[in-house]
Amino acid sequence: MQSPSKPQHWSVLSRQAVGALLIAAGIVWAILRGLSGYGDLPDGILYTLDQPPILVAAVGAIIVYRGRGR
């Protein structure tokens, strides 16, 4: 299997670095701001997930996932 070229390696790294930064920012924001729980029902789970720190961390996770092995 061919290993990725150096520029490709850096582009993958920059995506993973930005993704990791967003995940860390989401965690710090959640600690500082606090998160609310809205129950176990489907709409409650949606409300719980729909909070700014969780959304920022989720975007970070998406960027890390989509940046892998390009």
Add this chain to the structure above:
Amino acid sequence: MILPQIQIARAHWVLGALFLAIILDEYLPIRGRDGRPVRQRSTVIGWALMIGAGGVWATVVFADVVHDMLIHFLWGDLLFAAGALELARRRGVYERPWLDCVLPVAFVGCGILFVAHVWLDPSGQGARWHLAMGLLLIAGGLLELIRLRWRMVAAIPLGLLPLSAFALALIAIPVAAAS
């Protein structure tokens, strides 16, 4: 049907997260095998823009203020047109040089609509917030247009910072400022 303020803010947060994912996926550098920068061609971006347009259009149904309805309708139009053109291009069914300008022009257009929103309702609670977001969008779109025109900076995603700042501002918008 009029939504409570917290639900309006929640919609803004979700749309902010969607735009942050779109902007980072589109503008974070990707280089081809020869080391030269290549443009992201994921069809996900086209779909995401059209989903965002649907979310913005929903305000036309849920808003109780006429200028909110008008501005959100126009935002939805711009995003849907940009999404459709990007989707056609990424599927390979329509390819023109001017399509490079679609996303930057859509960002500038949406930014101008933010400024128009403030102009129509200058005393609104979120006026300063909206103005800042509009200026960030205009700056991001203009920087991307400069990047397209000026080959020397073609490899640097100039608009990435203001566009990411816009999306983060939308995610972080206070409940009282969302409209």
